Amino acid sequence: MTLDAVVAGNRFLHYLALMLLFGSSVFLWRLAVPGLRLTIDRRLDSALRTAAALAVLTTLAGLPLQAAEIVGNWQAAVDIHLLQKVLRIDIGQTWALRMLLALLLMTLALVRRPGRPGSVAIGSGLLLASLALTGHAAMDQGLRDFLHAANHVAHLLCGGAWLGSLLPFLLCLRLLADPLARGDAAVTLRRFSNAGHFAVAGVLLSGVANALLVLGRWPTDWSSPYQLLLSLKILLTVAMVAMAVVNRYVFVPRMRNDSPSAIAAIRRYTLMEIGLGVAVLALVAVFGMLEPG
Template sequence: MTAPEAGIALCRLLAFASAMILFGSSLFTRFLAAGPLGDFIGQRLRSLILLAAALALVAVVAMVPIAVIRMAGSWHQAMRPGIATTILRETISGRMLIIRFSLAVLLMGSCLMSPRLGLRTVAAAGLLLVSFAFSGHAVADDGARGLVHRGNDIVHLIAAAAWLGSLVPLLPCLAALRRPELRAESYAALRNFSFAGHGAVALVLVTGVVNALLIIGPPMNWLTPSLYHILLLAKIALVACMVGLALVNRYVWVPRMKSDMAVAARAITHRTVAELLLGLGVLALVALFGQLDPG
């Protein structure tokens, strides 16, 4: 992997992680934790939200010169008069860089304007994530197959953000169980999250399988000894661990909250943190996938 490719992978990782945190946190506080609980979660996450928005903007801005150098072939070529402008204006990848920059600025402004996350942040973060479906392996397909591939990528990214991003506000929601005035709302939010989470996880798994089939073909091809396939298997293993932790939380520890809330909440918190760390590993692998030849 070349230096520009490594730089783009790092920028994609930061942009993915930041946008997913903002998307999932906004969904959670807007639809699952209304009222005082939403305010409590928003206050707890305020610094993290601003940091995520700033990181998304920095990552998208840094991606512009790195991508231009990669497409130009070298930084010497990229510095020639008119080369960068031509790349940004005349290529699909260049125009997507401009669109991402605009969305990252909009996202930063949305987070600064209001201390409470809302639909504007959901829309800006979601569109920023969707923009990545128009780069990488999805754009290699034309016609109907290309439309299916990009559409599948969009659903995959949004579902993954809804799942992984919502784990962040889940942590202060669990902490709110210790407050008598927020306990009922927290229980309700946890039940709603459990119901919605099943749908998000199912979409991630189905669209992930479809994506792998579109890129490298039937499952027997997945065992080919190449770096791409090894990373794909590593991603599958990490996602399987995440699903396992989510199932243990839902069907082992959530029912125990009625008998021992403190122990159950602590166990769910620990496994949620583990899910987030595994999810970060998955995002790192996804950021690398876009720079590798699946062949």
């Protein structure tokens, strides 16, 4: 396996873990009805703790992999003197800050009480937002640098809130079959539907702004690997939006007359939405390593 493939894989797992943590925690904290919050939280507990551990491990791996990328060989990843030099430059200092945030997140995930996801939502949100300190968003200077970073933070948080909340959404959907939980589940799903409009709009608007800030134009030169992969990301995101719209405006109204088949359709489309979202993260993990142009 090549160094670039390992770096891209580490980036992908890092994005996936953080978005699951942030979106699921926000869903539980701000959208789930209190009577339902504990039930869903218990079912997600193992997944969220695993995601927190993965976030720490992938952050930890970032420094040696960065050193190996700079030098261009695997030996640099275990060269203590080189790692110390990298820690003295901006890349290393950013990694140190993110490592502290990752350890804070792990601590919050371990000590949190069931049904109290607020601290993990904040901790994962901070670590997710700190990705704006790296990559293309950190290449500008002055006011443009601030605006680019702020826009990237919005893109990351909206994307995490959207994609990461789809797993607890599926669990909540299943609870509609439980007579004792049906009322709370219906209220929670309505809250999710309303909040989802803002998250999706935020992803689209900040995504367009990101493309313009990085390239200065729309990515139409497909001879450029960066622009080709960015265009694929845009297409997959549009497909995700289309599925979300169909779920909300086609299948949700049908739940009044044909609830079982409508719920089954919503579940299928949501699973496809998750699959597309994972593919988007894989593309981002790759083209985020490429030079724009």
